[in-house]
Amino acid sequence: MEPGDPRRLHRLHDGDLAADERARVEAGLSDEDRARLAAIEQVGAALRNTLEAEAAGFDIAAAVMARLPASPATAGVTPISAARSWRSRARGVLGSRSVWLSTAVAAAAAVLLFALPWGGGVAEAATDECEIESLEVTGASATVLRLPATRGEGTSTVVWLDEEEGP
């Protein structure tokens, strides 16, 4: 990280720097840098205090407990009769993205997609066996499923296309 890199202040504030780098950055802080750090802290404090006050007294435990099924499902016990129902569950649990683009929107999206740093040397988005960087679909809805690793396999990534009904 270069000394003039504005990201260094955020990373310093967030405790993301290694000890030696932290010491080096702290030693080189200007008054303006310190003011920026204080400003970053103020934004965070305002947010924390606001949400703490908004959530004060919130208690929904009784309502949650009233809605619980008799016992928690356990892996391998939950019946999964159809992939469709599994997929709808996965949207919430595993994290997914659903894209249903009209032709016009797809064209617009393409412009944005190519603005991604495709030509760079490092794929910062990829951390698993397969990372979907973008997805364009017409004539179907798409869901990206990240399936947990099992039996020695790594994570699997499935792009599921649900084609629209019609002629």
Added chain:
Amino acid sequence: MDPPSRSVGDHQLVEEARAGSQAAFRGLVERYQRKIYGMAFAMLRDSDQAKDVVQDAFIKVYQHLGDFQGASGFYTWLYRIAMNLCIDRTRRAKRIAQVEFEDDAAHDDGGASEVSPHRLGFDPARALDDQEIRGQVLAALDQLSPKHRAVIILREVEGLSYKEIADAMECSQGTVMSRLFHARKKMQEMLRSFVEGDGRGSALSGDRQQ
């Protein structure tokens, strides 16, 4: 919003809940419900919807306790589920293409994420008992995209590391940093404009710090 005493760890409560102890699960609910609600309210800006998300998130967690492997920690797992529920709801309200692509194009903003060296012009502690200030903070949050909002909440309110946020949001740490820095800058600009602007922040500027 701190969770109750951690004398009993999350893992133990999860194990007991898996074994059928509803009391253990209730302990987890009581520990995290306000934190989840704060996040959901900030994301959705609607108390009823936030309440629904909190309930749905805990129900989902309960239904899938058997799938939980503990690699990311119960709290991160719960957060991920709740955040996905929030994002699903925001998607329903917006055209999907905007939600998917709006901020990805603006990630690499280089030096543009640098915050101003100026203070906000009001004491952030006043947000605890001043509804108008809270309204301004929430209005500033509204100006962020759902993903930017999520990242700043996970970092500033929940104290998650870049790595934990990346895990929770299924994106890279670089993306987390870009979103976070952009969100902070935008929040700062909005909050300062409330103080310095067209009178909307007059109640705040009475407490100007510098």
Added chain:
Amino acid sequence: MRLAVAVALLLCAAGPVRADEPGARCLLRVVHALPQEGGVDEKLAPLKDRLTRAPFREWKTFKLLSTEERDLQPSAAAEYPLPGGQKASLLFAEHATSPEGKHLVRGSFKLEGGKSTSRTMFSLDEGGVLLVAGQKHAGGILIYALSCKTEK
């Protein structure tokens, strides 16, 4: 026309091809999944674990329709004929390294000519598999299984 523009833009964005840049060897398997009992084609053994769990549990027969392995140069696309007059094109963009130091192949997989079209831009570990599934075909669905490795 739009697709042509998209491919051109992608090629430009990928930057100039370096002479010393290794290519990628990419394997595309096309699988026909059917709901009737029938088992997994023995040629699909490497994918069996993936195909016999969710989200594929409602399909009981998996037939390998085609297997094609191609050596691709950076920014070069290859086309694969598919059942039903469809075609797939695979564009290998570049090699990359993840923050964890894993080697990755970045590219784009496009399906067109059928009821739906899709284009997926991916980063794939060596040894990883990208599955694109769900297109309806002859009483079942098609599953495309893509894997890539560095060309030696």
